[in-house]
């Protein structure tokens with residue numbers, strides 16, 4: 001088993017000289033359990049995000065039309081702090097459009113969207129919303145294929161300051177520790193030197209989630225994370241998202257019902273841009289309206 005001294009030496013070394021992280025597994029396991037997230041990965045305190053009543057995201061009476069077609073129609077949705085919410089619904093139900101609205105990519109015609117009780121997201125642009133603590137993962141992984149896993153996380157940590165100049169700057173031991181922590185969490189600790197382009201599809205998805213985590217978001221929006229994954233990769237993704245819940249709020253859009261069943265406590269069903277049903281997966285499955293529009297398909 002790796003000693004504490006060796007571990008601290010490891011994180012103080014330049015990354016080229018990092019030991020094989022495989023050897024430090026047992027020690028890392030002492031520090032990180034999959035059901036916990038290290039305190040320094042938790043979102044920093046932001047006084048502007050006022051979650052006194054435990055509610056993080058408010059989407060109220062939101063509507064948006066594209067060429068006369070109402071993609072989102074009087075949508076009301078609330079996400080609590082630390083909650084892991086699954087959003088399901090047939091193709092075209094408005095799930096991605098809802099994420100576009102929350103992240104500022106699309107401005108609605110009507111309604112309100114707030115982060116906590118004080119941040120009006122509709123008055124903010126995409127970059128401001130990201131900086132306020134909302135991270136989004138699109139369906140297709142967008143990692144830098146020519147860079148290593150480590151370098152991808154390093155770049156993500158720099159965020160919008162991520163110039164090549166900064167990228168080449170020497171990392172502090174705290175920063176290295178953050179990266180190693182995320183590597184462990186996403187299960188890529190033995191692949192940190194690998195070119196991201198050589199990772200499997202599932203591993204790329206995890207790397208992208210890791211890249212989001214480097215920004216320490218408060219709310220993570222994840223669109224169809226397990227599409228194209230093997231069953232084993234799906235299980236690991238479920239484990240990863242469950243380990244992040246509590247310290248992060250997470251909204252997952254997913255079509256795979258087995259996956260949704262494995263992670264969801266509350267499921268929201270969208271249909272024609274509106275919430276059709278919301279509740280426990282068991283109740284949702286038994287809801288005849290849901291069966292008709294979705295599960296019965």
Ligand SMILES: Nc1ncnc2c1ncn2[C@@H]1O[C@H](COP(=O)(O)OP(=O)(O)OP(=O)(O)O)[C@@H](O)[C@H]1O
Pocket residue numbers: 066067071089090091092093094095096097098
């Ligand atoms: N920019 C746009 N311009 C025109 N129509 C759009 C635009 N964005 C979305 N739509 C339409 O709005 C509706 C909702 O689309 P959206 O992509 O949000 O659905 P979804 O629930 O994510 O579906 P899927 O499960 O297939 O990903 C669709 O009919 C889509 O064609």
Ligand SMILES: [Mg+2]
Pocket residue numbers: 095096097
């Ligand atoms: Mg979609």
